[in-house]
Amino acid sequence: MTVTVQPPEGFLPAPQAGLAADPAWRSLDILDTRPYSKLDTYQMRSVMLTGWARGQRPLRALLEAGYDWDLLNLFMGIVVQGLEVVDLGRVRVQASTVAPFPLELARTSHVLPIHRDDNTVIAATSSISNMEALRELEVRFPNLDISLVLAEPGDIEAVVDQLMIEAEATNVAELAQSIEMSTQLVEEDDDSSSDAAVVQLARSLVEQALNTRSSDIHIDPQPGRGRGSVVRFRIDGVLVDMPANDIRLHPPLTNYFKARANMDIANRRVPQDGSYRVKIAQGEPLHMRVATMPTGYRLGDTVLEKITLRLVATDSSFEQLPDLGFSQTVQQSWERLLQHHAGMIVVTGPTGSGKTTTMYASLGMLAVNVQNVMTIEDPIERRISGANQTQVNLLAGMTYPAAMRGFLRHDPDVILVGEMRDAETARIAIEAALAGRLLLTSTHAPSAAGVIARLLSMGMEPYMVASALQGVLAQRLIRTLCPRCKQPETALNLADIPWPMPPDQRPQEGQVFSAHGCVVCKGIGYKGRMAVGEVLVMDETLERMICADTPTREITAYARQQGMVTLNDDALLKAAQGLTSLEECARVAAS
DSSP states (O other): OOSSOOOSSSSOOOHHHHHHHSSSHHHHHHHTTTOOSSSSSHHHHHHHHHHHHTTOOOOOHHHHHTTTTHHHHHHHHHHTTTTOOOOGOOOOOOHHHHSSOHHHHHHHTTEEEEEEEEEEEEEEEEEEEHHHHHHHHHSSSSSSSEEEEEOOOOHHEEEEEHHHHHHHHHHHHHHHHHHHHHHOOOOOOOOOOHHHHHHHHHHHHHHHHHTEEEEEEEEEEEGGGGGEEEEEEETEEEEEEEEEEOOHHHHHHHHHHHHHHHHHHTSSSSSSEEEEEESSSSSSSEEEEEEEEEEEEEEEHHHHHHEEEEEEEEEEEEOOOOOOOOHHHHHHHHHHHHOOOOOOEEOOSSTSSSSHHHHHHHHHTTTGEEESSEEESOOOOOOOOOOOEEOOOOOTTTTTTHHHHHHHHHHHHOEEESOSHHHHHHHHHHHHHOOOEEEEEEEOOSSHHHHHHHHHTTTTTTTHHHHHHHEEEEEEEEEEEEETTTTEOSSSSSGGGGSSSSSSSSOOSSSSSSSSOOOTTTTSEEEEEEEEEEEEEEHHHHHHHHHHTTOOOHHHHHHHTTTOOHHHHHHHHHHHHTTOOOOHHHHHOOO
């Protein structure tokens, strides 16, 4: 049998007769004719050939090579069961079609009804071996013929997730409408935040945010624009509008969140913040950080407040540096900085750029269990085994400077300061770094070189900054393209892009992609985020430049000459790898 697939380079040898007749090998011939498949058939053939030479059956060779069993079930079913394969990304599944079949069962069993008429139900499955779920289909759809098609398990899960989100959104809208019609809500202020319906609405909003991978919930009063109480979720760093509520719901909803976060319900004229914990079905409790801000809108005599909720995981695990997505050059430069035993290293970026996550991941590389690690944070977001973590408490006098003065009496090896917010904190941090401690902290600056200007603007002496600073990591979070639906970029001339690589290594047409949108990414075109960064490493020349009050742009230019990869360059490298879009690179570069 001759291999029908055209390999990316070279050719695979023809299989022996026994392998050519194996259903697994024959399944790949059929997959080659499909317009869409996540399986790399060329690579799978190579694995099969290698395994066959060692006496392994094709499926065993694929399993040992790390292929997912569900995907193997899928392509084996093409030949063995003769079933059709469908691309669920191109199928709009109606909630009414699935209604008789429990969505939780569809998720766990990978069996999902996708079409129904008067006589037949078509159900997608990734394996026909789940007889219990298939029998459940017959029970849920009596007197109808059941027809099966194959679909990839990830696609089935994505459709189920989308149906659950739509159902939750419908429930929230119906609940809000029922409360609006309730006689308990009137034009005057109603402080009954414990009202069961309002509590249910608030919890439903949080559940909906969790289901959409949101990091923040914004509830804004905008009656002047005719939009009522506007709800927006921040998904992968971008705000997405949700259905607005009646403006009369805004005061009791605000009161509920303020009460949960131990804030003063009666005081609506000053900003407040607080927090509380939410139990979720799986995993550790969720930490909800709540902040309010009075606005110029009123409902009768009641001042309407904007409310923002941030959803923060509280489990003790945290990502490792390689999991954050930095390019190899950036990660290696940062890891070398972490090997210092003294001095100050800084992470910088805007709010929501992943600074805290990076600092926690960095602590994971510092042998916490064999060193005296002390942290001062506001708030403590995750617990770190082996570290002594302290929470800022302004009322009790536990400020950043007070904590750091206390730390120095405990002979710490590593100090983590959540953020340098003022001159006093910065001065003590620099003094601790000069005293032989490794100090890791964060601040807000637009670039790595901008941190130097930031410290000098706080009143720090240039020679102290030059002596204490070991290096800076500036970072952003960039959205990654949904691998399921990304499409080759056709609207831009790639030759006009300032690629950070030699001309012969730059991406060609068809190698750079743009966002499209499908059921897997909820129509956004992006799914998840990864970090991009630039690392400024101090040397003698930079120390002299700092002492000479050299402008930031000249410091950046010198660092680039020494090999520093800038934020924009790191983003473009990810676009060249097909991980993100040029549009997203431009958005991050402008932030």
